[in-house]
Amino acid sequence: MLLNRVCGIFIHDVMDTNYLAVLKLLLVGILVNSWMTRGLSATENINVESVPRRPSVALCNETQLLWEMEVCGEGFKREMAYVDPQNWCNLTHFISEYHVFSLCTETNAGRINCYWPNPLVESYIIRIHKHFFSNCTLERVILVDPPDDTLTILILIPVFLTLAMIALVVWCSKRSDILA
Numbered sequence: 001m002l003l004n005r006v007c008g009i010f011i012h013d014v015m016d017t018n019y020l021a022v023l024k025l026l027l028v029g030i031l032v033n034s035w036m037t038r039g040l041s042a043t044e045n046i047n048v049e050s051v052p053r054r055p056s057v058a059l060c061n062e063t064q065l066l067w068e069m070e071v072c073g074e075g076f077k078r079e080m081a082y083v084d085p086q087n088w089c090n091l092t093h094f095i096s097e098y099h100v101f102s103l104c105t106e107t108n109a110g111r112i113n114c115y116w117p118n119p120l121v122e123s124y125i126i127r128i129h130k131h132f133f134s135n136c137t138l139e140r141v142i143l144v145d146p147p148d149d150t151l152t153i154l155i156l157i158p159v160f161l162t163l164a165m166i167a168l169v170v171w172c173s174k175r176s177d178i179l180a
Contacts, residue, residue: 060114068112069124072104080132089136101128 079097080088087093105125109116117125145151 058113060118061112062114062120064112065109065114065118065120066124068108069105069121072101072108073124073128075104076101076128088132 076097079100080094083094083097091098105121106116109118109121114121146154
């Protein structure tokens, strides 16, 4: 009878309303978790035929790309023949021809599924540049010293600022001794 009474008290205390609420929450959490994981990993419900396939990506045909670059380059060379070689370094004389050349290379590369610019296109453009624009480097810039008045001012300003900062530090250190 004592055991019955002790068990009855124990069961009564354990079955408190807070304990039941926690137990219900735990059960609901387990159910929700299992439903969510079943929904996320439901591979048995996937219909393989309904999944759209990615279109196959065409590879870049490098041989055709080189041929197309030659075609663009020949058109550019033909147009540059009308420009006086003395004006080859002045962009205003051939900007429209260069734009057409650049647009041709970009369009043809995209048409044959090659990205632009790529190493093949870049190397071809560099060859075109070497052919037409290799002598367009600017003359070496000659550096000269500024006039003496300017040079004197540029030297004296940091010197006077340094002296002023030293004087300010010394003055403040003497003032702090008096104020302390």
